[in-house]
Amino acid sequence: MSAQDLSEVRRHMDRLAADGIDVVRVTYPDLIGTDRARDVLLEDLPRAVEHGLAFCRAVYHTTPQGDVVPVSGGLDAGLPDVSVQPDLSTLVALPWEPGVAACLADVVDPATGQPAPESPRDLLHSVLDRCRRHGLSPVIGPELEYFLCEPAPGTAGGWRRYDTTGGVVYTAGLRADPDNHLLRTLRQVRGLGIGVLSGNHEFDGGQFEINLLHSDALSAADRAFRLKAAVKELARREGRLATFMAKPFNDAGGSGFHLHFSCTGPDGRNAFDDPSGAHGLSATARHAVAGVLAHAPALAALLNPTVNSYKRFGPDTLAPWLIDWGMDNRSAMVRIPPERGSGARLELRLGDASANPYLAVAATTAAALLGVLAGEEPPAPLEGYGYDTTRAAMLPTTLPAALDALEADTDLTELLGKSFTSSYLTYKRDEVERFQRHVTDWEFTEYAYHL
Numbered sequence: 343m344s345a346q347d348l349s350e351v352r353r354h355m356d357r358l359a360a361d362g363i364d365v366v367r368v369t370y371p372d373l374i375g376t377d378r379a380r381d382v383l384l385e386d387l388p389r390a391v392e393h394g395l396a397f398c399r400a401v402y403h404t405t406p407q408g409d410v411v412p413v414s415g416g417l418d419a420g421l422p423d424v425s426v427q428p429d430l431s432t433l434v435a436l437p438w439e440p441g442v443a444a445c446l447a448d449v450v451d452p453a454t455g456q457p458a459p460e461s462p463r464d465l466l467h468s469v470l471d472r473c474r475r476h477g478l479s480p481v482i483g484p485e486l487e488y489f490l491c492e493p494a495p496g497t498a499g500g501w502r503r504y505d506t507t508g509g510v511v512y513t514a515g516l517r518a519d520p521d522n523h524l525l526r527t528l529r530q531v532r533g534l535g536i537g538v539l540s541g542n543h544e545f546d547g548g549q550f551e552i553n554l555l556h557s558d559a560l561s562a563a564d565r566a567f568r569l570k571a572a573v574k575e576l577a578r579r580e581g582r583l584a585t586f587m588a589k590p591f592n593d594a595g596g597s598g599f600h601l602h603f604s605c606t607g608p609d610g611r612n613a614f615d616d617p618s619g620a621h622g623l624s625a626t627a628r629h630a631v632a633g634v635l636a637h638a639p640a641l642a643a644l645l646n647p648t649v650n651s652y653k654r655f656g657p658d659t660l661a662p663w664l665i666d667w668g669m670d671n672r673s674a675m676v677r678i679p680p681e682r683g684s685g686a687r688l689e690l691r692l693g694d695a696s697a698n699p700y701l702a703v704a705a706t707t708a709a710a711l712l713g714v715l716a717g718e719e720p721p722a723p724l725e726g727y728g729y730d731t732t733r734a735a736m737l738p739t740t741l742p743a744a745l746d747a748l749e750a751d752t753d754l755t756e757l758l759g760k761s762f763t764s765s766y767l768t769y770k771r772d773e774v775e776r777f778q779r780h781v782t783d784w785e786f787t788e789y790a791y792h793l
Contacts, residue, residue, distance in 0.1 A: 347391070347392075348388060350430070351387060351391050351430065352388075354387070354430050354433060355384055355387055355388075358384060358433070358435075358443055359384060361435060361443075362440070362441060363384065363435060363442065363443045364383065364384045364441050365381050365383060365384060365441060365442045365443070366381070366382045366384060366387055366390075366428070366433070366442075366443050366444070366445060367380070367381050367382075367436070367442055367443070367444040367445075368380050368381075368382055368390065368395060368426060368428045368444075368445055368447050369444055369445070369446055369447065369571070370426055370446060370447040370448075370449055370461070371462045371463060371567055371698060371699075371700055372401055372402055372404070372462075373402045373403070373460055373462065373698070373765070373766065373769055374406070374647065374696075374698055375462065375567065375570070375696075375697065375698030375699060375700070375701070376406075376571075377567070377571045378397065378401055379444075380397075380426075381442070382395070382428075387428075390428055391427075391428055391430065393425075394425030394426055394427045394450065394452075395425070395426040395428075395447075396423045396424075396425060396426075397423065397424055397425075397426055397449075398421050398422075398423060398424075399415060399416055399419075399421070399422050399423060399424045399451075399458065399460075400413075400416035400417065400421050401424075402416075402458070402460035402461075402765065402769075403416045403417075403460075403765070403769060405772075405773070405776075411768065411769050411772040412768075412772075413460075413765045413768045413769055414764065414765065414768070415459070415765070422452075422453070423452060424449050424450065424451060424452070424458045424461075425449070425450045425451075426447045426448075426449050426450075427447055427448045427449070427450055428445050428447050429445055429446050429447055429448060430445055432445045432446040432564065433445045434534055434535055435533070436534075437530050437531075437532075437534065438530055438575070438576060438579065446463065446564055446567075446568075447463075448461065448464055448467075449461035449463070449464060459759060459762050459765060460761075460762060460765045460766075462698050462700035462701050462704070463560075463563070463564075463700050465700065465701070465704050465758065465759065465762055466559065466560060466563055466700045466701075466703055466704040466707075468759065469704045469707050469711075469757060469758070470559055470560060470707065472708075472711060472757060473605075473707060473711055476711065476714070476715070477607055477608045478605040478606075478607065478613060478626075478711065478714065479558060479605060479606045479607075480558070480559040480603065480604070480605050480703075480707045480710070481556055481557065481558060481559065481562075481603070481604045481605060481606060481612075481687075482556060482557065482558075482559045482562035482563070482601055482602065482603055482703055483553075483555070483556030483557075483562065483601070483602035483603075483687075484553075484554045484562055484563075484565070484566040484569075484599070484600075484601060484602075484699065485551060485553050485554070485598070485599070485600040485601075485602070486552055486554075486566060486569060486570065486586065486597075486598075486599055486695055487544050487549060487550065487551045487586075487597035487598050487599070487695050488549070488550060488551075488570075488573060488584050488585060488586045488597055488695055489503060489504075489546075489548050489549050489550075489584070489585050489587075489590055489591070489594070489597060490503075490504040490505075490523055490548050490549075490550065490577060490582055490584050491503060491504055491548065491582060491583040491584075491585060491590075492504050492582060493581065493583075498783050499590075501583050501585075503546075503547050503548030503549075503591060503594070504521075504523065504547075504548040504582065505518055505519065505520060505547045505548045506547035507547050508547060510543050510547070511543065511544060511545040512542055512543070512544075513542065513543045514541075514542050514543060517543075518543040518547065519543060519550075523550070523580075523582075524541050524542070524543065524550050524552075526576075527541070527552075527573060527576055528540075528541050528552070530572070530576055531552075531569060531572050531573070531576075534568060534569075534572060536554065536564075536565040536568050536569055536572075537554050537555030537557060537561075537565055538552060538553075538554060539553045539554060539555055540552075540553050541553065544597075545595055546591075546594035546595050547594070548594075549594065549595075549597065552569060552573070554566060554569060556602060559703050562699075562703060563699045563700045563702075563703040563704075566599075566699035566703075567699045567700065570586055570695075570699070574586075586599075586695035586696055587648075587650060587695070587696055588646065588648060588650050588651040588653070588654045588694035588695065588696045589650055589651075589653045589654040589694075590650075595654070595659055595660075595661070596653070596654030596659065596661055596694055596695075597654075597694060597695035597696075598654075598661065598691065598693065598694055598695060599645070599693040599694055599695045599696075599697050599699075599702060600689055600690065600691050600693065601689070601690045601693060601702065601703065601706055602679070602687050602688070602689050603630075603688050603689070603690060603706060603707075603710065604627075604686060604687035604688070605626065605630070605710075607626075611684075612683070612684050612685075612686050612687075613626045613627070614626060614627035614630070614687060614688070615627075615682055615683055615684070615686035617682070621669060621678065621723070622682045622686070623678070623686065624686075625717075626714055627686065627688070628719055628720055629713045629714045629716065629717055629718060629719070630688065630710035630711075630713050630714055631667050631676055631678075631688055631713065631720045632713045632716070632718045632719055632720040633709045633710050633711065633712045633713015633714065633716065633718075634667075634676055634688070634690060634706065634709045634710055634713065635665055635666075635667060635675075635676065635713075635720055635721075636709070636712070636713060636716075636718070637708075637709035637712060637713075637751055637753075637754050638665045638675065638692065638709075638737060639665075639737060639738055639743075639744065639747035639748075639751070640705075640709075640744075640747045640748040640750070640751035640754050640755075641692060641705050641706065641709055641754075642692065642737050642738050642744040642747065643738075643741070643744035643745050643747060643748035643766075643770070644697065644698075644701045644702060644704075644705040644748070645690075645692050645693035645694070645697045645701075645702050645706070646692065646693065646694050646696075646697070646741075646744060647696060647697055647698065647701075647741075647770065648696050648741065648773070649740075649741050649773065649774065649777045650696070651694050651696060651741065652738075652739055652740050652744075654694050655737070657729045658729065660672055660673065660691075661691075661694070662674065662675035662691050662692055662728075663729070663736060663737050663739070664728060664729060664730075664731065664733075664734040664735065664736055664737065665734055665735045665736070665737060666723075666724045666728055666733070666734040667688075667720055667723050667724065668723045668724035668725070668728070669723055671723075671724055671728065672691070673724070673727050673728035674691070674724045674728055675690070675691055675692050675737070676688050676689070676690055676691070677689040677691055678723070690706055692737070701766075704758065705754070705758065708754055708757040708758060709754060711757070712753055712754065712757065741770065741773075741774055742771075742774050745767055745770055745771060745774070748763065748766075748767065749763070749767055
């Protein structure tokens, strides 16, 4: 570490110490977008910055239940390390945990000195570098939905929805939130400085949405990642469960992860706006839409990444299952909101809340860039209510089909990196195999008594 670098670390340490902080939580996303971390005592921060923090690389290959999937570079290589490098520019005090600040991190393979192939944040870095070479800087506005749950001992899942009041979409206050969960959460996460704008109760009982400020793509992914982690942690403090699972309940809809996407050009202006263009959109915007549509089957593998994701789809769900686009049309997969000028953008409604924010943003950006480079125009936009299979092709309806589409989309996987794609496909196909071997409650209820 140079003297200048050490001086910068000391500056951060002095500021943290003056604020009563003695621990830094170094956090990074795993392959499925959950947070992995280590708490570092403040006095040891220089060592952590200089040498990195050693973690087993197989953390990227570990299932939610703690089993290690045999992904190349993990078990077969003797479970080697990765080095986690704190990004002190992302330091922020945790409002709900006195004495603790948190920062994000990048992950390096010590054997090569290069970013770890499975690192979602570093993957996004590489995709954004490709964009910048073509004069485009993506701007993202994330919208995330989730369900809040209460303990339900003795039930199959162990949790029930926090509230089941119907007809309360787009409301706030006690009518559908009797314990003021949303208000309390908004006030807590405001202190993280992640650009939280607003929140409201969503369509189903116990379901909420929190909106984040739009920003450059890396910051947007960082902030969505931190928001998900914070909401889950705050719920745990109250003995509750906040889940971003795509569709946790049979009697309720799913939770989406919508991305508002545009780009600035070399002049800093919105490259999607053109008052003289068709629909008030520039050629760049239309090509980006065409790219997202062309690569949508593969995108589903990353934006709808679980077996459960595909139970969110279906007619009249407002979860897109056809590959189409429309002007201010929420029944389309890609919606063009009515704003133009600096607000010109597309809204990709494909993703569900279980998606890893870094992978969702990276994949969407890659698909849009491929569209711009190909220079193709999208088909005519959807008119009226969608969900008509005679007018648009269907997205994959299962995770295996989406994974096959990702593997077959060589243009997209080249941009995302072959090592990452191979690891992701291996990990997710293991998930599918485990699910297919599992006997579900539905199967027992359906068959046991009569067969």
